[in-house]
Amino acid sequence: MDARQAILEKLKSAMRVESIKRPPKPVLSELSMNREQMVQRFGQELGGRTGVLYQAANPQAALRVLSDIIKAEGLKSFVATAQDICGVDIASLGEADGISVSFAKDFTDRETLREAAFKADAGITSADFAVAETGTLGVIFNHNHPRLLSIAPPVHIAIVDVKDLYPVYENVVETVFKNTNEMPSQFSFITGPSATSDIQGVEFKGMHGPKKVFVIMIMS
């Protein structure tokens, strides 16, 4: 008998008990937040994880914020999900001196993508959702959005539209997993930078993923 059959038969032959009725789902107080409260909560929670939230009035303002971050952090090379993220003209960054930007569409195979992603100073990506509850980004990975851009470089800059900001995870998960034929190969929640406390309980950021996370939220 193969393992599958043996295991399932053993489980099925065990004594059955009746399913217990579930108690009511715990109330999520976050659901009552308005947009302003959500933005505030998002920034506060992200900040608690050393991530930084910038609110930009429009894509032009977002581009200026992005340039400022790049200057302040001394970043030189980027991999980005697209030339245009939420209307922010990422391609224009490449025109500035000494800065190199490549885009998801430039990589047709795993090797070139890995090479670039592990070498870049920062990944600039879109985020499909933001969740106020914990200052969390929700990202659908696909051919327009490779997984490595937000995890391999030491800095992750995400641009998200305020219209995609929701109170709790449930709002997002319901949308992403609604149609089982159209689920992304991977969906991730990202909350602040990579972290560890494995030695002596001393916490530090950037264990294997980014040391720093910036979120630019476009408010228009």
Place this chain on the structure above:
Amino acid sequence: MKVSLFIPCTVDIMMPEIGVDTNTLLSNLGVQTLYHKEQTCCGQPLFNAGYRDHAKRVAKHFIEVFGEDDCVVSPAGSCVCMVKYHYPELLENEPIWQKRALDLAGRIYELSQYIVDVLKVTNLGATFAGKVTYHESCHILRGLNISAQPKKLIAGVEGTQFVELESSTACCGFGGEFAVAYPEISEAMVREKAANFVKSGADVLLLCEPGCLLNISGYLHRNHTGKTALHLASFLAQNIKKV
């Protein structure tokens, strides 16, 4: 009001004064107490050690002795837990006995619970000028969900200052056989309990579980001379104003 006293073996043999004090407190409250001399032990040590058949025999004896009482009260939480929760489990394959066990389970109380919840009394007329603290014994707190009741009785003592005990809900390291079989681990636990008691600045450590008292007072006697742990019943009975 009639109450049948369940005086567990640790109290009967090692600390009979707790039984006397229990009787005094209840009598003072106008309760008629009765004591079945056929009672022995609830069988908890056997049950905890895994001797279920033997424990079952003891459980049946207990049910025979106490089965007809309207109300059974005991100054020991873990023994009440044994009767209330483990007897029905132990006798699950003997429906008639299990029914008797379940029936009895609804009529057995821990002492402070009985005084506060049933008699609705919190002031027993005791006075004590000093600082006390309280150890939340595992089976009293997590087994029977009793915490407010003893504290209310302490608050009812005139002149007493209650001070907090750090990690008051942590186990003292008794655990019956555990204290004998794993002495080094047990020591680490009771050492911490005693240290927190000393740190609290209280004159007396109060508790409602004879097992914990045996453990903590035994440790205090060897390591912290002059520091006292007392069963709440004894503390109250000793300090009741003599009329």
Place this chain on the structure above:
Amino acid sequence: MHPHANKFMETARKELKNEQSQMFLLMVSLGAPILRQIGMSTFADIAAAEAYSRAIRADVITRLPELLEAFEKNAVSNGAKVLWAKDAAEANHIILDIANQRGVSYVMKGKSMITEEIGLNDHLIKNGVDVFETDLGEVITQNLKLHPFHLVGPAINVPPSEISEAFLKKGIIDEASTDPVKLGGGARKYLRDKFRNLQMGIVGVNMGVAETGTIINVENEGNIRLIKSSPKTLVAIMSLEKVVPNMADAVSMIRMLTRNCTGQKITSYVSMDSGPQKCDEQDGPEELFIIILDNGRSEIYSDLKTREILKCIRCGACLNTCPVYTKIGGYPYGATYCGPIGQTLTPMLAGMENTSDLYRACTLCGMCKQICPAGIDHPSLLLSYRARQIELKNQKGKKTMQSRGENAIAGLIALGMSHGWLWSLGINLTRPLMNSMAKDGYIGNIPMGAQGWFVCRDLRAIPKKTFHETWDDLPSRPESSGNTSKKEDS
């Protein structure tokens, strides 16, 4: 897994004297519950949240076979290859085969208790496939050849100087350091090239979602996300109880898992994979293998009582509140799983015979049961193991001199306990013997028997009269003198 739980007390004694271990155990026992409480305080109703997560886990084990079949069906329709393994040997064989067929020289692993349980590293390395642990704690335990000290922080107690020494030897760092940040940075740098060139990765699974066939990993370091992104081949190994009905339940469980685990409201990363990469994606695995492992769990499931263990979500909250674990740390438990969950799980996986300390070294204080977000009643399980052990010992043909003797004593005690007069007789026979050893009203030690008691404490001399014997002398109630009720039954 290499259970050496028979050395429980030997190791425990060492750990009780190990200052480094004691310092971290103090930190864990004081800090972790506070962090957890802060995390839990975001719930409008904490008790409701706990009740709900417990109900989800109860539901899971009630419907386990159906949920597993649904999970398999949906994972397969997402394009994953689902394989089943009866035991450690089968799982190790499957994974080695996958590695060999693809000719990989090394694999990288995300933190996973299950691969520790089946001894995967040893098997792969023995067969020529190098294994790099990637979770910092596991990088340390792998290089120092240690068991996990804690479910969540497996090397939290290891002094930086020892880590530095091991890292230097392995070439993970170039110069000695006792700075945790530098040691961690060294590990990051050392593993980066390996992540970039990785051909095959192995991860555990926190949850497998039946309704969608999705596997979910919860982590902070990003090593798991790298392993799920970089290589062509990904193997996810899941013990069969990790399944949850649907995404909504998964989200509810994630909230409870992270709060109970590290006190975090959420970890840095929660990645949810539904099948391998789609054909036009540049990264993510081309092939995703999901191995569903039994390794004794279907047997655990076959018993209604032990089934409860399968509710566990491996958050580690029970360790942090256990008065025994927080005194002795993880090593005495001698296996992958330590603390209350190790005490309940290991005897089932490794057998009752050499693990009796695991189910006996417990005061039944109930802290674990109270905190468990999965609703496991650990004390009740341990009590049932004790009963099972006694039953096994007294089975026909298995009796030994010792078990006969122990059972006879227990029987004698039970006999005494079932007869009031015999009980009194026993006490009156024992009292003078005990009291002959008393000095100033206290007994400091006895020549034989329960000597463990006297290691750190005295015992009051046994009073001259039992309560039983005192009863008749008690004064009647003052306000109803002459009342006979007090003595009516004497």
